[in-house]
Structure formats: structure tokens, C-alpha cells
Amino acid sequence: MNETDTPAAGDTPDAIDAYLDALLARLTVRPERVRRIITESEDHLREAAAAGMARGLDVVEAQRDAIEAFGAPSVVARRFAAEEGVLLPPSLLLHLVLAMALMGSVGFAAIGVSGLVAQGMGSIFGVRFVSGDHNGVTYTPARCADFQKYYPGTCEEAATAHHFDEMVDSRITAGVLGLLGLGVLFAIRRSFPRGSGVRLLPSTFTPTVGAALFGIAAAGMLLQSLAQLSVAGGIPGEEAGVGAVLSAGIVSLIVFVGYATALVRRLRAA
Amino acid sequence: MNNDVIRGHLDLLLLAVVASGAGHGYAVIRALRERSDDAFDLPEGTIYPALHRLEQQGLVVSSWTVAEGRRRRVYRLSGVGQRALVDGQRDWRAFARSVDAVLEGAR
Structure with a gap:
């Protein structure tokens, strides 16, 4: 046991x-x-x-x-x-759902933060760094006209500005949903104070799964960003759009550190 | 003794114990342990699902009583259970004879 x-x-x-x-x-x-x-x-x-x-x-x-x-x-x-013939107890299933909902909410909130980071990158390095298309991407005249209806400049500039706003807006929307989810889970937690129920999942479950998921995501996105940046060192224009992945990778890394720290603390406390 | 081996014959063992007289779960489990000289040492709580299964199969019947101020479920063998026990004893003895015969040949 x-x-x-x-x-x-x-x-x-x-x-x-x-x-x-x-x-x-x-x-x-x-x-x-x-x-x-x-x-x-x-x-x-x-x-x-x-x-x-x-x-x-x-x-x-x-x-x-x-x-x-x-x-x-x-x-x-x-x-x-x-x-x-019942394999998974409903009470354990409920705890699993709540744990996954917590990690999902944290994930959505992290996406929102990555939207803010991307916006910051756009301000510092220019929107092309975040949402510029790779070399060789072209649009039809009709699509260019669509972009230019809302954004000034050349077709490429208008498309980049459009992609930037769309990406930042969608990420921040996801972040708001994540915060709402966290709020709901916090309210549920307040209704059932710590220690009032039987713990069915190990205290290390959420930080272990969270650290694994965000660690893999951070490693993948940061390596992809670094690879693209290293290529961009020799080919002008190749760095376009790298900020989108880089911003998400940086935030994933921060969340990974948070989960890993919680995991180490709980293992030490056990 | 390996618990899996015991579980393979648990239904017959429980029928045999209950056939000795009506009893509640604790008494049945103690009797099982004592009559096996403590060889059948399963987690006691895992015997109850087997008792419930035997009841669902109609091999034992149970009813509530009150003892020491607590409600208590008492089990007794049904007619169907009595016949199943006789059949099970006959099958087991035939099986045991066969196993013995094979094992004796290994000497």
C-alpha cells in the first residue's frame, strides 16, 4: 500500500x-x-x-x-x-478529470502568456520576427487585397500584420479561458478544503505529468526555434516567424520549471 | 500457499464452510482459516465478493440479523448450493486422485 x-x-x-x-x-x-x-x-x-x-x-x-x-x-x-466488471472507480475518474482540467487550464493560461510574450517580441524585434511568412510564401491578389483592406503597406507587410494580430488575439483569448478554468477549479477547491476528502491520486501526480508535458513541449519548441535561428544566420528572411514558436517555448519552459520545482518539493516532503 | 491457487477453488471451499452451519462473514472466514491450519491466508476483505457472488448464483442465501448491536449478514447454504457442493467434492476428489497418480509416477 x-x-x-x-x-x-x-x-x-x-x-x-x-x-x-x-x-x-x-x-x-x-x-x-x-x-x-x-x-x-x-x-x-x-x-x-x-x-x-x-x-x-x-x-x-x-x-x-x-x-x-x-x-x-x-x-x-x-x-x-x-x-x-468495473475497472476505473468513478471517484478516481473524477480526481483524474480534475487533475487534467487543472493542467489544461494552466496550459491555456500559458498560451495566453505566450501571446503577451509574442506581442513583446513583436514590439522589440518587429512583427515579421513573430509572424512573418517563410521565404517563398505568396498570396493571390484577392487575398492580398483582403489583407490590405485592414493593414497598410505591401501585401507581405499586411499579411504579416494580419497574422500577428490574429495570433496574439487567439492566444490571449485562450489565456482568458485558462484563467476562467483556473477560477472555476479554485472555487471547487474552496468548496472542498484541503484534507476534507480522501486523496486518491499521489500528490506528485499533477507535477509529474505537468513537468513531463511542458518539458517535452519546451524542448521541442526551443530546439525548433534555435534550429531556425541558426539557419537564419546565413539566409536573410529565414528568421521570419520564429518568434511564434520561440515565445511558446519560453513560456513552456517557465511552466516546466514551476511543475518540476513543485515535484521536487513534494518528493522531499514525502 | 499461492493465493491464485486458493482463489481457483475458493467457491468450493466457501460452500464447504457454509455447509457446516450458517454464519456471518467473519465466522466463515475464520473457519476457512482454521480448517486449513492457516494455509488459506487471503486478505479477509476479498472473501466477501466471493460470498456475494455465490449468493447471486443462488448457491448461498443470506439474511440480516442483529448481534452485539450491529447489523450482521448471515449466510447459509441453499439447496442448489448443497448439490453444487456434492458435485464439487466429487470433481475435486477425482482431480486430486489424478494429480496424485501423475505425481506418484514421478518418483
Whole structure:
């Protein structure tokens, strides 16, 4: 059993209650069966603990022995689930969905930040660095006219300005959605204060997955940017558009560092 | 003893224990352990799903009672369960004889 699976056996005056709470959280059987299972389990554990006390154990030792002999909550719940053909407990599924929603919201917020970074790059290095087309890209006269209807300059300048605004706007919109998602998750968290429920996922789950995803994204985008910049060193115009990927890579790297730091802290605390 | 081996025969073992007399889950599990000289040492909580399955199959029946101030589910063998137990005992003895015969030949 790992720390998330272990009830507070022996740590509380009534470890059996804690065990039953943990078992209840993991049961995936039909609702009408849950009450019977909990009632039978409690009867068994109380009688086993009483037998232990009759052998001379104190209440804490007797309850701990009874719980250990009964089996880990996850093992017992899985056995019941196997009888009904249920593989993933709904409670665990809910925790997984919330964890993925958190990472998704962080991802969307990061996209928003990358939009701001891209905007900054556009101000410093020019919009062509962020959203310019690669050499050889051409547009039809009708498409050029579309661009030039809203942006001044040549067709290439108008297209670049159009791409820049479109990219920054869409990224910032994604960022706003991410912040909204984080707000909703924060409200849910406030409704269920820390420690009020049984933790079904390891505390390292979110930072591990987050660090892996954002680490891979950061590495890929930064390497692509560096490769494009190194090529651009010899070929004028090749650096066009590199800022779009570079800005996303920089923000991914920052999020990766945040998740990696959280992961190290939680591993040290474990 | 390997738990997988025990689980392969758990239904028959539980029928045999319940056939000795009606009892609640704790008593059934203790009897299983004692009659096997502690050889059958499964996590006790994992026996209940097997008892429930036997009940769904109509091999045992159960009912609520109250003991020591707690509700308690008591299991007893059904007529179908009694016949299944007899069949299971016969099959097991035939199987055990066959296994013994093969193992004896290895000496």
C-alpha cells in the first residue's frame, strides 16, 4: 500500500472508521450494494478488533491488526469491482478529470502568456520576427487585397500584420479561458478544503505529468526555434516567424520549471 | 500457499464452510482459516465478493440479523448450493486422485 491508499490505521482512536471511509471512496459497485458492503465490513472489522483485544492487544493494535488482515481498501474495492466488471472507480475518474482540467487550464493560461510574450517580441524585434511568412510564401491578389483592406503597406507587410494580430488575439483569448478554468477549479477547491476528502491520486501526480508535458513541449519548441535561428544566420528572411514558436517555448519552459520545482518539493516532503 | 491457487477453488471451499452451519462473514472466514491450519491466508476483505457472488448464483442465501448491536449478514447454504457442493467434492476428489497418480509416477 502507498501513502494515498493507507488509512490512518492506528493513528486515530478509531482507525476502522478511517478505513471504512477509504473503502467507501473506492467502491465502484452499484449504489444498492455499497451500504451492505460497508455494513458487513464494519461488522467484520469490529469483531476482529474485539478478538484482538480479547487476546490482550490494546484497541489501537487490535484495530490495526484487523485492518491489515482485511486487506488494503483498494484491493478489497478492486475485488468487488471485478465482480461487476468495473475497472476505473468513478471517484478516481473524477480526481483524474480534475487533475487534467487543472493542467489544461494552466496550459491555456500559458498560451495566453505566450501571446503577451509574442506581442513583446513583436514590439522589440518587429512583427515579421513573430509572424512573418517563410521565404517563398505568396498570396493571390484577392487575398492580398483582403489583407490590405485592414493593414497598410505591401501585401507581405499586411499579411504579416494580419497574422500577428490574429495570433496574439487567439492566444490571449485562450489565456482568458485558462484563467476562467483556473477560477472555476479554485472555487471547487474552496468548496472542498484541503484534507476534507480522501486523496486518491499521489500528490506528485499533477507535477509529474505537468513537468513531463511542458518539458517535452519546451524542448521541442526551443530546439525548433534555435534550429531556425541558426539557419537564419546565413539566409536573410529565414528568421521570419520564429518568434511564434520561440515565445511558446519560453513560456513552456517557465511552466516546466514551476511543475518540476513543485515535484521536487513534494518528493522531499514525502 | 499461492493465493491464485486458493482463489481457483475458493467457491468450493466457501460452500464447504457454509455447509457446516450458517454464519456471518467473519465466522466463515475464520473457519476457512482454521480448517486449513492457516494455509488459506487471503486478505479477509476479498472473501466477501466471493460470498456475494455465490449468493447471486443462488448457491448461498443470506439474511440480516442483529448481534452485539450491529447489523450482521448471515449466510447459509441453499439447496442448489448443497448439490453444487456434492458435485464439487466429487470433481475435486477425482482431480486430486489424478494429480496424485501423475505425481506418484514421478518418483
